[in-house]
Amino acid sequence: MPSTFGAVHLAHEFLEAQVQEGDICIDCTAGRGKDTAFLCGLVGESGRVVALDIQQEAVESTKALIAEKGYEDIAEVYLDSHENVDKYAVAGTVAAIVFNFGWLPGGDHTKHTQTQSSLTALEKCLKLLKPDGVMSLSIYYGRDTGFEEKDAILDYISKLPVGEFAVVVSEFVNRPNCPPISVRIYRTNL
Numbered sequence: 001m002p003s004t005f006g007a008v009h010l011a012h013e014f015l016e017a018q019v020q021e022g023d024i025c026i027d028c029t030a031g032r033g034k035d036t037a038f039l040c041g042l043v044g045e046s047g048r049v050v051a052l053d054i055q056q057e058a059v060e061s062t063k064a065l066i067a068e069k070g071y072e073d074i075a076e077v078y079l080d081s082h083e084n085v086d087k088y089a090v091a092g093t094v095a096a097i098v099f100n101f102g103w104l105p106g107g108d109h110t111k112h113t114q115t116q117s118s119l120t121a122l123e124k125c126l127k128l129l130k131p132d133g134v135m136s137l138s139i140y141y142g143r144d145t146g147f148e149e150k151d152a153i154l155d156y157i158s159k160l161p162v163g164e165f166a167v168v169v170s171e172f173v174n175r176p177n178c179p180p181i182s183v184r185i186y187r188t189n190l
Contacts, residue, residue: 006172006179006180007100007138007140007180007181007182008034008035008138010138010170010182011035011098011136011138011182012035012038014134014136014184015038015039015042015096015098015134015136016042018095018096018134019039019042019043019095019096020042020043020095021042021043021044021046021047022043022044022046022047023042023043023047023095023096024043024047024048024049024050024089024093024094024095025039025042025043025047025048025049025050025094025095025096025097025098026049026050026051026052026085026088026089026094026096026097026098026125026128027039027049027050027051027052027097027098028052028082028085028097028098028099028121028125029052029053029082029098029099029100029101029113030051030052030053030058030059030061030062030077031053031058031061031062031100032058032061032062032065033051033058033061033062033063033064033065033066033077034065035098035100036049036051036062036065036066036075036077037065037066037069037071037075039096039098040066040069040071040074040075041069041071043074043095044074045073045074047074048074048075048076049071049074049075049076050075050076050078050088050089051075051076051077051078052077052078052080052081052082052084052085052088053077053078053079053080054079054080054081054082055079056079059077059078059079062075062077063077076088081117081121082099082113082117082118082121083117083118083120083121083124085097085121085124085125085128086124086127086128089128090128091127091128092127092128092129092130092131093128093130094125094128094129094130094133095129095130095133095134096133096134096135096136097125097128097129097133097134097135097136098135098136099118099121099122099125099135099136099137099138100138100140101113101118101137101138101139101140101141101146101149101150101153102138102139102140102141102146102180113146113149114149115148115149115152118149118152118153119152119153119156122137122153122156122157126160126165126185126187129187130187131187131188131189132186132187132188132189133187134184134185134186134187135183135184135185135187136182136183136184136185137153137157137181137182137183137184137185138180138181138182138183139153139154139180139181139182139183140180141178141180141181142177142178150181153183154169154181157169157183157185160185163188164187164188165185165186165187165188166185166186166188167183167184167185167186168183168184168185168186169181169182169183170182170183170184
C-alpha cells in the first residue's frame with residue numbers, strides 16, 4: 001500500500017479494474033493531469049481520453065504532463081466546464097468518467113467546482129456511460145468551500161435508480177479535517 005493512501009489511490013485502483021484498451025474515457029476535472037495521464041495509460045493508443053477544466057492553469061498542467069508522457073495522440077484537453085461534457089462524447093459510449101470535486105491542487109481555493117454545474121455534469125455523464133461503464137468521484141471539501149456541493153452530490157447519487165446503477169461511497173473515518181470522500185458508480189448492463 002502506498003504511504004499516501006487516499007482518494008486518488010482508490011480511484012485509480014477502481015479504474016484500473018474497469019477500463020480496457022480502446023475505451024473512451026473522460027476526466028471532467030483535469031486539474032494537474034494525473035487522472036488524464038492514468039486513463040491514457042489504460043486505454044492505450046487505440047483509446048481516447050477527453051479532459052476538461054475551467055482553469056487555464058489546469059489545462060496547461062494537463063497538456064504538459066500528457067506531452068511528457070507521450071500521450072498527445074490519445075488525450076484531448078479542453079478549457080471548458082464539466083457541465084458541457086456532452087459536447088465531447090455520444091450517449092452510451094463512455095467506459096469511465098472521473099471527477100475530482102473541489103479546487104485545483106496547489107491552486108487558488110477561491111476557484112472551485114460549483115454545486116449546480118457539478119450536478120448538471122453528473123446528470124449528463126450518467127447518460128454518456130455505456131452499459132457496464134463506471135464513474136469515479138472524489139469529493140474534496142473543507143475550509144469554507146464545498147460543503148453544499150458535497151451534500152448535494154451525495155443526495156443526488158443516493159437517489160439513482162437501483163436497477164440502473166450501483167453506488168458505493170467510501171469515507172476515511174479516522175482522518176481529521178474533512179478527508180475526501182470516494183464514490184464509485186457502476187452502470188448496470190441495460
